Amino acid sequence: MFTFLHAQWNVIPLYWNIVPLVSRYGMNKKIHGSPRRDESLSRESIIEAAIGILDQDGESGLTFRSLSEKLATGPGAIYWHIADKSDLMTAACDAIVAHAVAALATAGKPKESIRALALGIFDAMAAHPWAGSALIRAGGKMPIVRIVECLGKQVDALGVPQQAQWVTVCALLNYMLGVSAQNAANMQLARSGAVKRADLLDGVADAWLQLDPASYPYTRNMAGALRAHDDRADFLAGVDLILNGIDSHRAD
Protein backbone atom coordinates (compact mmCIF):
# COMPACT_ATOMS: atom_id res chain seq x y z
CA MET A 1 0.00 0.00 0.00
CA PHE A 2 2.70 2.44 1.00
CA THR A 3 4.80 1.23 -1.90
CA PHE A 4 1.94 1.89 -4.30
CA LEU A 5 1.35 5.41 -3.06
CA HIS A 6 5.04 6.05 -3.14
CA ALA A 7 5.36 4.77 -6.70
CA GLN A 8 2.73 7.19 -7.90
CA TRP A 9 5.18 9.99 -7.41
CA ASN A 10 7.36 8.38 -10.03
CA VAL A 11 4.59 7.77 -12.51
CA ILE A 12 1.94 10.42 -12.61
CA PRO A 13 3.22 13.99 -12.19
CA LEU A 14 6.14 13.79 -14.57
CA TYR A 15 4.79 16.56 -16.79
CA TRP A 16 6.87 19.25 -15.15
CA ASN A 17 9.99 17.32 -16.14
CA ILE A 18 9.04 17.58 -19.82
CA VAL A 19 8.15 21.24 -19.76
CA PRO A 20 11.20 23.21 -20.94
CA LEU A 21 13.25 24.76 -18.15
CA VAL A 22 12.67 28.24 -19.48
CA SER A 23 8.98 28.10 -18.62
CA ARG A 24 9.87 27.87 -14.96
CA TYR A 25 10.87 31.51 -15.13
CA GLY A 26 7.41 32.62 -16.27
CA MET A 27 6.43 34.07 -19.61
CA ASN A 28 6.53 37.69 -18.52
CA LYS A 29 9.94 37.62 -16.83
CA LYS A 30 13.30 38.10 -18.42
CA ILE A 31 14.95 34.75 -18.83
CA HIS A 32 18.15 35.79 -17.08
CA GLY A 33 16.55 38.41 -14.89
CA SER A 34 16.01 36.46 -11.68
CA PRO A 35 18.89 34.74 -9.87
CA ARG A 36 17.47 31.23 -10.08
CA ARG A 37 19.81 28.29 -10.24
CA ASP A 38 19.54 26.11 -13.34
CA GLU A 39 21.02 22.97 -11.82
CA SER A 40 18.90 21.07 -9.34
CA LEU A 41 19.90 20.94 -5.70
CA SER A 42 21.96 18.05 -4.38
CA ARG A 43 23.42 17.16 -1.02
CA GLU A 44 26.89 17.77 -2.42
CA SER A 45 26.15 21.21 -3.84
CA ILE A 46 24.49 22.24 -0.57
CA ILE A 47 27.50 21.14 1.48
CA GLU A 48 29.87 22.88 -0.91
CA ALA A 49 27.93 26.12 -0.59
CA ALA A 50 27.82 25.74 3.21
CA ILE A 51 31.61 25.38 3.35
CA GLY A 52 31.94 28.53 1.27
CA ILE A 53 29.82 30.52 3.71
CA LEU A 54 31.51 29.03 6.78
CA ASP A 55 34.99 29.89 5.44
CA GLN A 56 33.96 33.41 4.52
CA ASP A 57 31.67 34.46 7.37
CA GLY A 58 32.33 31.95 10.13
CA GLU A 59 29.95 29.70 11.99
CA SER A 60 27.48 32.47 12.79
CA GLY A 61 27.26 33.39 9.10
CA LEU A 62 25.78 30.05 8.12
CA THR A 63 22.00 30.03 8.46
CA PHE A 64 19.40 28.21 6.42
CA ARG A 65 18.41 31.60 5.06
CA SER A 66 21.90 32.69 3.97
CA LEU A 67 22.52 29.20 2.56
CA SER A 68 19.26 29.11 0.61
CA GLU A 69 19.97 32.58 -0.73
CA LYS A 70 23.38 31.47 -2.02
CA LEU A 71 21.69 28.44 -3.60
CA ALA A 72 18.91 30.61 -5.06
CA THR A 73 16.14 28.63 -3.39
CA GLY A 74 13.98 28.70 -0.26
CA PRO A 75 15.01 27.57 3.24
CA GLY A 76 12.62 24.61 3.09
CA ALA A 77 14.21 23.12 -0.01
CA ILE A 78 17.42 22.29 1.87
CA TYR A 79 15.52 20.00 4.22
CA TRP A 80 14.81 17.64 1.36
CA HIS A 81 18.53 16.78 1.21
CA ILE A 82 19.81 17.59 4.72
CA ALA A 83 18.24 16.35 7.95
CA ASP A 84 18.97 19.42 10.10
CA LYS A 85 21.71 21.87 10.97
CA SER A 86 23.72 19.32 12.93
CA ASP A 87 23.71 17.03 9.87
CA LEU A 88 24.86 19.95 7.73
CA MET A 89 27.75 20.86 10.04
CA THR A 90 28.90 17.25 10.37
CA ALA A 91 28.80 16.76 6.60
CA ALA A 92 30.73 19.99 5.99
CA CYS A 93 33.29 18.97 8.61
CA ASP A 94 33.60 15.53 7.04
CA ALA A 95 34.47 17.05 3.68
CA ILE A 96 37.36 18.92 5.32
CA VAL A 97 38.57 15.87 7.24
CA ALA A 98 38.27 13.57 4.20
CA HIS A 99 40.36 15.99 2.16
CA ALA A 100 43.02 16.21 4.87
CA VAL A 101 43.23 12.43 5.33
CA ALA A 102 43.36 11.83 1.56
CA ALA A 103 46.39 14.13 1.27
CA LEU A 104 48.41 11.93 3.64
CA ALA A 105 51.35 9.86 2.40
CA THR A 106 50.46 6.17 2.37
CA ALA A 107 53.88 4.81 3.35
CA GLY A 108 56.21 5.67 6.23
CA LYS A 109 56.99 4.63 9.78
CA PRO A 110 54.00 4.46 12.17
CA LYS A 111 55.15 7.32 14.39
CA GLU A 112 55.80 9.54 11.40
CA SER A 113 52.38 8.67 10.00
CA ILE A 114 50.68 9.60 13.26
CA ARG A 115 52.58 12.88 13.35
CA ALA A 116 51.60 13.55 9.74
CA LEU A 117 47.94 12.78 10.43
CA ALA A 118 47.92 15.00 13.51
CA LEU A 119 49.51 17.88 11.61
CA GLY A 120 47.16 17.37 8.70
CA ILE A 121 44.14 17.63 10.97
CA PHE A 122 45.67 20.58 12.83
CA ASP A 123 46.30 22.50 9.62
CA ALA A 124 42.84 21.70 8.27
CA MET A 125 41.21 22.93 11.48
CA ALA A 126 43.38 26.05 11.47
CA ALA A 127 42.25 26.80 7.92
CA HIS A 128 38.59 26.04 8.73
CA PRO A 129 38.09 26.85 12.44
CA TRP A 130 34.35 26.07 12.30
CA ALA A 131 35.29 22.46 11.50
CA GLY A 132 37.01 22.13 14.87
CA SER A 133 33.85 22.77 16.85
CA ALA A 134 31.84 20.62 14.45
CA LEU A 135 34.32 17.76 14.87
CA ILE A 136 33.86 17.59 18.63
CA ARG A 137 30.06 17.46 18.22
CA ALA A 138 30.20 14.80 15.52
CA GLY A 139 29.76 11.86 17.91
CA GLY A 140 31.07 8.72 16.23
CA LYS A 141 30.08 9.88 12.75
CA MET A 142 32.19 9.80 9.58
CA PRO A 143 34.74 12.53 10.30
CA ILE A 144 35.68 10.81 13.56
CA VAL A 145 35.70 7.39 11.89
CA ARG A 146 38.24 8.57 9.31
CA ILE A 147 40.61 9.73 12.05
CA VAL A 148 40.04 6.64 14.20
CA GLU A 149 40.75 4.32 11.27
CA CYS A 150 44.02 6.08 10.47
CA LEU A 151 45.09 6.16 14.12
CA GLY A 152 44.07 2.53 14.66
CA LYS A 153 46.17 1.35 11.74
CA GLN A 154 49.29 3.15 12.92
CA VAL A 155 48.87 2.21 16.58
CA ASP A 156 48.59 -1.42 15.49
CA ALA A 157 51.69 -1.06 13.30
CA LEU A 158 53.46 0.46 16.29
CA GLY A 159 53.07 -2.88 18.05
CA VAL A 160 50.66 -1.75 20.77
CA PRO A 161 48.95 -4.91 22.06
CA GLN A 162 45.35 -5.44 20.97
CA GLN A 163 43.75 -4.74 24.35
CA ALA A 164 45.60 -1.44 24.75
CA GLN A 165 44.86 -0.11 21.26
CA TRP A 166 41.49 1.43 22.14
CA VAL A 167 42.89 3.47 25.00
CA THR A 168 45.86 4.59 22.93
CA VAL A 169 43.74 5.69 19.98
CA CYS A 170 41.36 7.50 22.33
CA ALA A 171 44.19 9.40 24.01
CA LEU A 172 45.55 10.63 20.69
CA LEU A 173 42.08 11.42 19.36
CA ASN A 174 40.97 13.29 22.45
CA TYR A 175 44.13 15.36 22.48
CA MET A 176 43.67 16.28 18.82
CA LEU A 177 40.02 17.14 19.39
CA GLY A 178 40.85 19.27 22.40
CA VAL A 179 43.38 21.35 20.49
CA SER A 180 41.12 21.70 17.46
CA ALA A 181 38.10 22.76 19.46
CA GLN A 182 40.02 25.23 21.57
CA ASN A 183 41.65 26.81 18.54
CA ALA A 184 38.23 27.03 16.94
CA ALA A 185 36.82 28.76 20.02
CA ASN A 186 39.70 31.24 20.05
CA MET A 187 39.26 31.99 16.35
CA GLN A 188 35.55 32.62 16.90
CA LEU A 189 36.31 34.87 19.87
CA ALA A 190 38.78 36.83 17.76
CA ARG A 191 36.26 37.09 14.92
CA SER A 192 33.37 38.29 17.06
CA GLY A 193 35.60 40.76 18.88
CA ALA A 194 36.97 41.94 15.52
CA VAL A 195 40.53 41.63 16.78
CA LYS A 196 43.46 39.65 15.44
CA ARG A 197 44.39 36.42 17.10
CA ALA A 198 47.71 37.87 18.30
CA ASP A 199 45.94 40.77 20.02
CA LEU A 200 43.52 38.37 21.68
CA LEU A 201 46.47 36.37 23.00
CA ASP A 202 48.16 39.54 24.24
CA GLY A 203 44.97 40.47 26.05
CA VAL A 204 44.81 37.11 27.83
CA ALA A 205 48.50 37.30 28.73
CA ASP A 206 47.97 40.79 30.19
CA ALA A 207 45.04 39.51 32.23
CA TRP A 208 47.16 36.66 33.54
CA LEU A 209 49.89 39.11 34.62
CA GLN A 210 47.32 41.07 36.62
CA LEU A 211 46.31 38.05 38.69
CA ASP A 212 47.13 38.00 42.38
CA PRO A 213 50.79 36.86 42.66
CA ALA A 214 50.10 34.97 45.89
CA SER A 215 47.25 32.92 44.42
CA TYR A 216 48.40 32.41 40.83
CA PRO A 217 52.22 32.38 40.70
CA TYR A 218 52.50 29.61 38.12
CA THR A 219 49.92 31.08 35.74
CA ARG A 220 51.64 34.47 35.91
CA ASN A 221 54.91 32.73 35.21
CA MET A 222 53.50 31.20 32.03
CA ALA A 223 52.03 34.42 30.63
CA GLY A 224 55.22 35.07 28.64
CA ALA A 225 55.11 31.62 27.09
CA LEU A 226 51.43 32.14 26.23
CA ARG A 227 52.28 35.35 24.38
CA ALA A 228 55.23 33.90 22.47
CA HIS A 229 54.18 30.32 21.85
CA ASP A 230 53.81 28.62 18.47
CA ASP A 231 50.49 26.76 18.26
CA ARG A 232 51.63 24.27 15.68
CA ALA A 233 54.95 23.40 17.33
CA ASP A 234 53.31 23.04 20.75
CA PHE A 235 50.63 20.83 19.27
CA LEU A 236 53.25 18.51 17.78
CA ALA A 237 55.17 18.50 21.08
CA GLY A 238 52.03 17.24 22.81
CA VAL A 239 51.63 14.46 20.24
CA ASP A 240 55.24 13.45 20.86
CA LEU A 241 54.63 13.42 24.60
CA ILE A 242 51.84 10.88 24.10
CA LEU A 243 53.91 8.86 21.63
CA ASN A 244 56.74 8.75 24.18
CA GLY A 245 54.24 7.59 26.75
CA ILE A 246 53.15 4.76 24.47
CA ASP A 247 56.78 3.63 24.11
CA SER A 248 57.45 3.56 27.83
CA HIS A 249 54.12 1.83 28.43
CA ARG A 250 55.11 -0.94 26.01
CA ALA A 251 58.46 -1.21 27.75
CA ASP A 252 56.76 -2.14 31.03
Added chain:
Amino acid sequence: MFTFLHAQWNVIPLYWNIVPLVSRYGMNKKIHGSPRRDESLSRESIIEAAIGILDQDGESGLTFRSLSEKLATGPGAIYWHIADKSDLMTAACDAIVAHAVAALATAGKPKESIRALALGIFDAMAAHPWAGSALIRAGGKMPIVRIVECLGKQVDALGVPQQAQWVTVCALLNYMLGVSAQNAANMQLARSGAVKRADLLDGVADAWLQLDPASYPYTRNMAGALRAHDDRADFLAGVDLILNGIDSHRAD
Protein backbone atom coordinates in the same frame (compact mmCIF):
# COMPACT_ATOMS: atom_id res chain seq x y z
CA MET B 1 31.10 66.27 33.98
CA PHE B 2 30.51 62.56 33.57
CA THR B 3 31.32 62.04 37.23
CA PHE B 4 28.79 64.65 38.23
CA LEU B 5 25.99 63.11 36.18
CA HIS B 6 26.92 59.72 37.46
CA ALA B 7 26.87 60.88 41.06
CA GLN B 8 23.34 62.15 40.68
CA TRP B 9 22.11 58.63 40.51
CA ASN B 10 23.41 58.12 44.01
CA VAL B 11 21.95 61.32 45.38
CA ILE B 12 18.61 62.22 43.98
CA PRO B 13 16.23 59.33 43.37
CA LEU B 14 16.78 57.49 46.63
CA TYR B 15 13.11 57.72 47.60
CA TRP B 16 12.30 54.27 46.31
CA ASN B 17 14.86 52.85 48.72
CA ILE B 18 12.95 54.29 51.65
CA VAL B 19 9.51 53.17 50.54
CA PRO B 20 8.74 49.88 52.32
CA LEU B 21 9.29 46.78 50.20
CA VAL B 22 5.67 45.77 50.49
CA SER B 23 4.54 48.76 48.47
CA ARG B 24 6.36 47.37 45.45
CA TYR B 25 3.64 44.72 45.22
CA GLY B 26 0.88 47.33 44.88
CA MET B 27 -1.93 48.08 47.29
CA ASN B 28 -4.54 45.97 45.57
CA LYS B 29 -2.48 42.79 45.29
CA LYS B 30 -2.08 40.07 47.87
CA ILE B 31 1.34 40.40 49.45
CA HIS B 32 2.29 36.80 48.75
CA GLY B 33 0.10 36.40 45.71
CA SER B 34 2.55 37.17 42.93
CA PRO B 35 5.80 35.24 42.51
CA ARG B 36 8.04 38.25 42.90
CA ARG B 37 11.43 37.84 44.47
CA ASP B 38 11.96 39.81 47.66
CA GLU B 39 15.74 39.81 47.53
CA SER B 40 17.39 41.99 44.93
CA LEU B 41 19.24 40.43 42.04
CA SER B 42 22.95 39.83 42.23
CA ARG B 43 25.51 38.30 39.93
CA GLU B 44 25.84 35.36 42.32
CA SER B 45 22.13 34.63 42.56
CA ILE B 46 21.80 34.80 38.77
CA ILE B 47 24.66 32.34 38.25
CA GLU B 48 23.24 30.03 40.90
CA ALA B 49 19.86 30.02 39.18
CA ALA B 50 21.52 29.46 35.80
CA ILE B 51 23.36 26.40 37.12
CA GLY B 52 20.08 25.03 38.42
CA ILE B 53 18.44 25.33 35.01
CA LEU B 54 21.49 23.95 33.18
CA ASP B 55 21.62 20.89 35.45
CA GLN B 56 17.90 20.25 35.15
CA ASP B 57 17.18 21.05 31.49
CA GLY B 58 20.57 21.09 29.80
CA GLU B 59 22.22 23.79 27.76
CA SER B 60 19.20 24.34 25.52
CA GLY B 61 17.00 24.90 28.56
CA LEU B 62 18.87 28.00 29.66
CA THR B 63 17.53 31.13 27.98
CA PHE B 64 17.32 34.68 29.27
CA ARG B 65 13.57 34.16 29.41
CA SER B 66 13.63 30.92 31.41
CA LEU B 67 16.28 32.40 33.69
CA SER B 68 14.37 35.63 34.27
CA GLU B 69 11.23 33.62 34.98
CA LYS B 70 13.06 31.58 37.62
CA LEU B 71 14.37 34.82 39.13
CA ALA B 72 10.91 36.42 38.95
CA THR B 73 12.09 39.35 36.87
CA GLY B 74 12.35 40.46 33.24
CA PRO B 75 14.99 39.38 30.71
CA GLY B 76 16.49 42.85 30.60
CA ALA B 77 17.24 42.93 34.33
CA ILE B 78 19.87 40.22 33.98
CA TYR B 79 21.94 42.41 31.66
CA TRP B 80 22.61 44.79 34.53
CA HIS B 81 24.71 42.10 36.22
CA ILE B 82 25.84 39.87 33.32
CA ALA B 83 27.46 41.08 30.11
CA ASP B 84 25.94 38.49 27.76
CA LYS B 85 25.24 34.78 27.43
CA SER B 86 28.90 33.90 26.95
CA ASP B 87 29.71 35.69 30.22
CA LEU B 88 26.91 33.78 31.93
CA MET B 89 28.11 30.37 30.68
CA THR B 90 31.74 31.09 31.61
CA ALA B 91 30.73 32.24 35.08
CA ALA B 92 28.54 29.17 35.63
CA CYS B 93 31.36 26.93 34.41
CA ASP B 94 33.81 28.67 36.71
CA ALA B 95 31.64 27.95 39.74
CA ILE B 96 31.79 24.23 38.88
CA VAL B 97 35.55 24.26 38.27
CA ALA B 98 36.24 26.31 41.41
CA HIS B 99 34.27 23.82 43.48
CA ALA B 100 36.12 20.86 41.96
CA VAL B 101 39.56 22.42 42.47
CA ALA B 102 38.74 23.42 46.05
CA ALA B 103 37.87 19.81 46.90
CA LEU B 104 41.39 18.64 46.00
CA ALA B 105 43.83 17.43 48.63
CA THR B 106 46.61 19.99 49.16
CA ALA B 107 49.43 17.53 49.81
CA GLY B 108 50.66 14.50 47.88
CA LYS B 109 53.15 13.55 45.17
CA PRO B 110 53.00 15.64 41.95
CA LYS B 111 51.82 12.79 39.74
CA GLU B 112 49.09 11.83 42.18
CA SER B 113 48.00 15.45 42.41
CA ILE B 114 47.75 15.71 38.62
CA ARG B 115 45.75 12.51 38.50
CA ALA B 116 43.46 13.81 41.27
CA LEU B 117 42.95 17.13 39.48
CA ALA B 118 42.20 15.38 36.21
CA LEU B 119 39.68 13.06 37.86
CA GLY B 120 38.13 15.95 39.75
CA ILE B 121 37.58 17.86 36.53
CA PHE B 122 36.35 14.73 34.76
CA ASP B 123 33.80 13.98 37.46
CA ALA B 124 32.64 17.59 37.60
CA MET B 125 32.14 17.66 33.83
CA ALA B 126 30.33 14.32 33.93
CA ALA B 127 27.96 15.71 36.57
CA HIS B 128 27.49 18.98 34.66
CA PRO B 129 27.96 18.19 30.95
CA TRP B 130 27.12 21.76 29.90
CA ALA B 131 30.24 22.90 31.77
CA GLY B 132 32.42 20.84 29.41
CA SER B 133 31.36 22.76 26.34
CA ALA B 134 31.52 26.05 28.25
CA LEU B 135 35.06 25.25 29.40
CA ILE B 136 36.40 24.88 25.88
CA ARG B 137 34.88 28.23 24.89
CA ALA B 138 36.21 30.01 27.98
CA GLY B 139 39.40 31.28 26.32
CA GLY B 140 41.95 32.07 29.00
CA LYS B 141 39.31 33.10 31.52
CA MET B 142 39.05 32.08 35.18
CA PRO B 143 37.99 28.43 34.85
CA ILE B 144 41.01 27.76 32.62
CA VAL B 145 43.29 29.78 34.90
CA ARG B 146 42.34 27.62 37.89
CA ILE B 147 43.28 24.45 36.03
CA VAL B 148 46.46 25.94 34.55
CA GLU B 149 47.63 27.11 37.98
CA CYS B 150 47.12 23.69 39.50
CA LEU B 151 48.80 21.91 36.58
CA GLY B 152 51.67 24.41 36.52
CA LYS B 153 52.42 23.88 40.19
CA GLN B 154 52.53 20.09 39.87
CA VAL B 155 54.50 20.10 36.61
CA ASP B 156 57.06 22.31 38.30
CA ALA B 157 57.17 20.01 41.33
CA LEU B 158 57.66 17.11 38.93
CA GLY B 159 60.99 18.65 37.94
CA VAL B 160 60.08 19.55 34.36
CA PRO B 161 62.56 22.24 33.26
CA GLN B 162 61.22 25.78 33.06
CA GLN B 163 61.25 26.07 29.27
CA ALA B 164 59.30 22.80 28.84
CA GLN B 165 56.61 23.57 31.43
CA TRP B 166 54.33 25.47 29.07
CA VAL B 167 54.19 22.67 26.54
CA THR B 168 53.63 20.06 29.24
CA VAL B 169 50.81 21.99 30.90
CA CYS B 170 49.22 22.59 27.50
CA ALA B 171 49.32 18.92 26.58
CA LEU B 172 47.60 17.91 29.81
CA LEU B 173 45.08 20.75 29.59
CA ASN B 174 44.20 20.11 25.95
CA TYR B 175 43.69 16.42 26.62
CA MET B 176 41.40 17.17 29.56
CA LEU B 177 39.46 19.73 27.53
CA GLY B 178 39.08 17.32 24.63
CA VAL B 179 37.60 14.60 26.81
CA SER B 180 35.32 17.02 28.66
CA ALA B 181 33.98 18.61 25.50
CA GLN B 182 33.41 15.31 23.76
CA ASN B 183 31.60 13.85 26.75
CA ALA B 184 29.50 17.00 26.88
CA ALA B 185 28.61 16.68 23.20
CA ASN B 186 27.65 13.02 23.68
CA MET B 187 25.49 13.84 26.68
CA GLN B 188 23.72 16.55 24.70
CA LEU B 189 23.20 14.16 21.79
CA ALA B 190 21.73 11.58 24.15
CA ARG B 191 19.50 14.22 25.75
CA SER B 192 18.14 15.61 22.48
CA GLY B 193 17.56 12.10 21.13
CA ALA B 194 15.87 11.13 24.39
CA VAL B 195 17.99 7.99 24.64
CA LYS B 196 20.31 6.78 27.36
CA ARG B 197 24.02 7.21 26.90
CA ALA B 198 24.52 3.41 26.71
CA ASP B 199 21.99 3.12 23.87
CA LEU B 200 23.69 5.95 22.03
CA LEU B 201 27.01 4.13 22.35
CA ASP B 202 25.43 0.91 21.12
CA GLY B 203 24.08 2.74 18.11
CA VAL B 204 27.50 4.11 17.20
CA ALA B 205 29.10 0.69 17.70
CA ASP B 206 26.49 -0.87 15.39
CA ALA B 207 27.17 1.78 12.77
CA TRP B 208 30.89 1.08 12.98
CA LEU B 209 30.27 -2.65 12.46
CA GLN B 210 28.36 -1.88 9.28
CA LEU B 211 31.28 -0.01 7.72
CA ASP B 212 32.98 -1.51 4.67
CA PRO B 213 35.46 -4.13 6.02
CA ALA B 214 37.97 -3.35 3.26
CA SER B 215 38.05 0.39 4.01
CA TYR B 216 37.62 0.47 7.79
CA PRO B 217 39.09 -2.73 9.31
CA TYR B 218 40.59 -1.03 12.37
CA THR B 219 37.49 0.97 13.25
CA ARG B 220 35.34 -2.18 12.98
CA ASN B 221 37.84 -3.94 15.18
CA MET B 222 37.42 -1.30 17.88
CA ALA B 223 33.60 -1.31 17.91
CA GLY B 224 33.57 -3.87 20.70
CA ALA B 225 35.88 -1.77 22.85
CA LEU B 226 33.70 1.27 22.16
CA ARG B 227 30.62 -0.58 23.43
CA ALA B 228 32.30 -1.95 26.56
CA HIS B 229 34.70 0.82 27.53
CA ASP B 230 34.78 2.70 30.83
CA ASP B 231 34.97 6.45 30.21
CA ARG B 232 36.57 7.26 33.53
CA ALA B 233 39.21 4.50 33.44
CA ASP B 234 40.14 5.32 29.83
CA PHE B 235 40.42 8.99 30.68
CA LEU B 236 42.86 8.22 33.49
CA ALA B 237 44.82 5.86 31.21
CA GLY B 238 45.28 8.76 28.80
CA VAL B 239 46.54 11.01 31.58
CA ASP B 240 49.03 8.30 32.57
CA LEU B 241 50.19 8.00 28.97
CA ILE B 242 51.06 11.70 28.97
CA LEU B 243 52.69 11.47 32.42
CA ASN B 244 54.82 8.57 31.16
CA GLY B 245 55.76 10.68 28.18
CA ILE B 246 56.90 13.46 30.48
CA ASP B 247 59.13 11.02 32.38
CA SER B 248 60.79 9.66 29.26
CA HIS B 249 61.19 13.20 27.90
CA ARG B 250 63.02 14.22 31.06
CA ALA B 251 65.21 11.12 30.74
CA ASP B 252 66.54 12.28 27.35
Added chain:
DNA sequence: ACCTGAACACCGTTCAAGT
Protein backbone atom coordinates in the same frame (compact mmCIF):
# COMPACT_ATOMS: atom_id res chain seq x y z
C1' DA C 1 9.71 13.84 -6.25
C1' DC C 2 11.31 18.01 -5.39
C1' DC C 3 10.82 22.93 -4.55
C1' DT C 4 8.66 27.38 -2.67
C1' DG C 5 8.03 30.72 0.81
C1' DA C 6 5.02 32.05 4.40
C1' DA C 7 4.29 30.90 9.11
C1' DC C 8 5.46 29.07 13.77
C1' DA C 9 7.76 29.09 17.87
C1' DC C 10 11.36 30.47 19.47
C1' DC C 11 16.15 33.10 20.43
C1' DG C 12 19.76 37.12 22.50
C1' DT C 13 19.79 41.78 23.12
C1' DT C 14 18.26 46.68 23.52
C1' DC C 15 16.00 50.49 25.46
C1' DA C 16 12.43 53.88 26.85
C1' DA C 17 10.05 54.04 30.84
C1' DG C 18 9.36 53.16 35.62
C1' DT C 19 10.79 53.28 40.86
Added chain:
DNA sequence: ACCTGAACACCGTTCAAGT
Protein backbone atom coordinates in the same frame (compact mmCIF):
# COMPACT_ATOMS: atom_id res chain seq x y z
C1' DA D 1 21.03 52.58 40.41
C1' DC D 2 18.45 49.04 39.30
C1' DC D 3 14.41 46.87 37.25
C1' DT D 4 10.51 46.15 33.76
C1' DG D 5 8.71 44.28 29.64
C1' DA D 6 7.73 45.39 24.99
C1' DA D 7 10.15 45.53 20.73
C1' DC D 8 13.86 44.40 17.35
C1' DA D 9 16.24 41.52 14.47
C1' DC D 10 17.05 37.47 14.04
C1' DC D 11 17.02 31.91 14.34
C1' DG D 12 15.80 26.46 12.91
C1' DT D 13 12.11 24.03 11.30
C1' DT D 14 7.51 22.85 9.30
C1' DC D 15 4.10 22.48 5.88
C1' DA D 16 0.34 23.54 2.58
C1' DA D 17 0.74 24.55 -1.95
C1' DG D 18 2.94 24.49 -6.36
C1' DT D 19 5.28 22.02 -10.58
